[in-house]
Amino acid sequence: MERISDTMQRLVCADGKEITLIGTAHVSQDSVDEVARTIDEIGPDRICVELDEGRYRSRTEVQGWENLNIKTILKENKGFLMLANMALSSYQKKLGTQMGVSPGDEIMRAANLATERNIPLSLCDREIQVTFKRAWRLSNLWNKLKLISSLLTAVFSKEEISNEELERLKETNVLQSMLDDMAKELPTVKRVLIDERDQYLASKIYSSPGTRVVAVVGAGHAPGLVAHIEKLDRNEISDDVTSISSVPASSKAGHIISWTIVIALLGIIALGFIRSGWDQGLEMFLYWFGLNASLTGLAAILSLAHPVTIILSMLAAPVTALSPTLGVGMVAGILEASMRKPRVKDFEHVSDDIMTFKGWFSNRIIHALLIFMTTSIFASIGTFIAFPLLISRLGGAA
Structure with missing residues (x-):
């Protein structure tokens, strides 16, 4: 491996193939210029970029958040995932606006030059x-909540990053320190977003046709890519990435735990009826019903939900608590999206509105997701608070 500069490395494979790897900052004009200059100088017979088909189409075709169906997303239990996706996209847009370039401009510059x-x-x-x-x-x-909170903190942060600081992020030692911190805080996220993609990108770049290849990737992937490509060239690892190319099935343990909680709750209430009679059992049931309903209602009220959403969510909370597949957050979010249907301007301004406190309440798409998130969290708190309280009442009744 030959290090040409802090951001560029050249690997010569056993078959004579040359791979010039450019590690870029995704919101840096310097990176855009460097990519164009390198392609001019090398004259590659293949250009590889850190893009998939979907993202490439989204950059070359006119489309965006207008294709979003908020009700479908909530029905498929993808509310938290969509929030994380929106926050990440908005943060990149925020940085890009500050730097005068769009996120990934250097990648698209390489793709456009290829065309x-x-x-x-x-x-x-x-x-x-x-x-x-x-x-x-x-x-x-817990890690899902940490991920969303980290992204939202970055979105709402008023701190600006200078172009010099951004360029410094492309330095290997600085990047490695940041990745090490991520591995400590969010090990699974780091493994999937960085390590697995290092492996995937390396496999695709190494196996791509051509003898003079220029590969344009984010600087955070460069060290891992070099290591994987060198191992591939020495036949130390396989280029098969099937195992990391699909979404794993839902954990059986998660389903078991969810149903265990439901059965335990029902068992405690049923025991109240058996041991202490109808009055005590009914009191315990109403206590649990009221706890779930009131916390869900509080979340909806604090999120400024529509009155109908508040009332129906409160009624639905105890019922959905008994179904691991049907969350009250999903019900509340769908209700809100039905009562206050998203407008054209909501779709057009999602990326901007998510960066402001006001936008979380004025944009009906984001507002529905906010209500989904808060009611989900408060209802979960209610379920776990219910256990010790119901057990204490059961003990008192005995």
Whole structure:
């Protein structure tokens, strides 16, 4: 491996194939210029980019959030995933606006040059939805909440980053320190977003046709890519990425735990009827009903939900608590989206509105997701609070 600069490395494979790897900052004009200059100098017979088919189409075709169906997303239990996706996109847009470029402009510059000069183009990244779904599916609830809170903190932060600081992020030691921190805080997210994609990108770049290849990727992937490509060239690892190209099935343990909670709740209430008679059992049931309903209602009120959403969500909360597949957040979000249907301007301004406190309440798409999130969290708190309180009442009744 030959290090040409802090951001560029050249690997010569055993078969004579040369791969020039450019590690870029996704919101840097310097990166855009460097990509164009390098392609001019090398004259590659293949350009590889850190894009998948879906993201490439989204950059080359006129489409966007207008294709979003908020009710479908909530019905498919993808509310938290969509919030994380929106927050990440908005943060990148925020940085891009500050730097005067759009996120990923350097990647698209490489792709456009390939088209203009009839150079074969390889889209080497894993499908973004597979990546997000894997990260989400493999993370526990606590890490999911930490991920969303981290993204939202970044979105609302008023701190600005200078162009010099941004360029410094492309330095290997700085990046590695940041990745190490991510591994400590969000190990699953780091593994899926960085490590797995390093493996996937390396496999696709290494196996791409051509003898002079220029590969344009985010700087965070460069060290891992070099390591994987060198191992591939020495036949130390396989280029098969099937195992990381699909979304894992839902954990059976999660389903078991969910149903165990439901059965335990019903068992405690049933025991109240058996041990202490109808009056005590009914009192325990109403206590549990009121706890779930009141916390859900409080969440909806604090989120400024529609009155109908508040009332129906409160009534639905105890029922949905007994169904691991039907959450009150989903019900509340769908109700809100039905009572206050998203407007054209809501779709057009999603990326901007999510960056302001006011936007979370004025944009009907984001508002529905906010209500989904708050009612889900408060209802979960209600369920777990119910256990010790009901047990104490059961003990008192005995």
